[in-house]
Amino acid sequence: MSKALTLKQAKALLKVDETKIEKYLRFYNDEILLEPDPQFPHKESLTETERTKFERIRRVFSLFDIGRTDEFIRSVLTKEYEIEYRQAYNIVKEAYLIYGIVGEADRVGKKRASINFYRTLANLAFKDKDYEAAGKLWEKADKLEGLFESEMQGLDPDDFKHPSTFVFTNNINVLHQRQKELDPDD
Incomplete structure (x- = not known):
């Protein structure tokens, strides 16, 4: 949802x-x-x-x-x-x-069914000693569950490694010019 x-x-x-x-x-x-x-x-x-x-x-x-x-x-x-x-x-x-x-219960239900289907097929392939197919099927199930998606939590430390540059001026024309650069629609 x-x-x-x-x-x-x-x-x-x-x-x-x-x-x-x-x-x-x-x-x-x-x-x-x-x-x-x-x-x-x-x-x-x-x-x-x-x-x-x-x-x-x-x-x-x-x-x-x-x-x-x-x-x-x-x-x-x-x-x-x-x-x-x-x-x-x-x-x-x-x-x-x-x-x-x-x-969206139906959508989630269908997703769970697909995951269970891939896991069942993977277990059958493993039982038949088809390890390559079992691995691929298990990986498909993991992808459907979202296990390979990165979980973004908190702030990214790389954003703070490089210091920002600040230039102070009291010229109002510089401000207007920067605003035009940032907002080209005007």
Whole structure:
């Protein structure tokens, strides 16, 4: 996604009711348990219905992570859990909000699918002792993941190796001439 969204903007974009997913977010923050635990009787846990829904949300994320499109995920949910398309649509939206997948889910999913495909082919080539092909396929997967892209963090130290030259003058004509040189459109 090109720009970062706040949680409030993401909720508005997805039209998700915060109260419906609050417990799942609290689970990931270790504030509540998935199931009741006798060691922690005072700690809140998800109900049976919430655990069932949470399992569906996890299923959405697992399908997304292997590169399935939104449409495919919805069709899987409707068949596996025998639910209506509308309900599957809402589960997918909630899952994306919980796991932070807001925006171009289909594009990212297809990219993940390609990466997994190249990795699978590389493993098969390696198994067949075709090491050159395995290396090339693994490199393609790495390129898709962006592992070879340099991560620019902070300032470049080379920019500070050469001192700048400053010439001070009180002649206003020099200023006008420099401005014309810098902005040739005028």
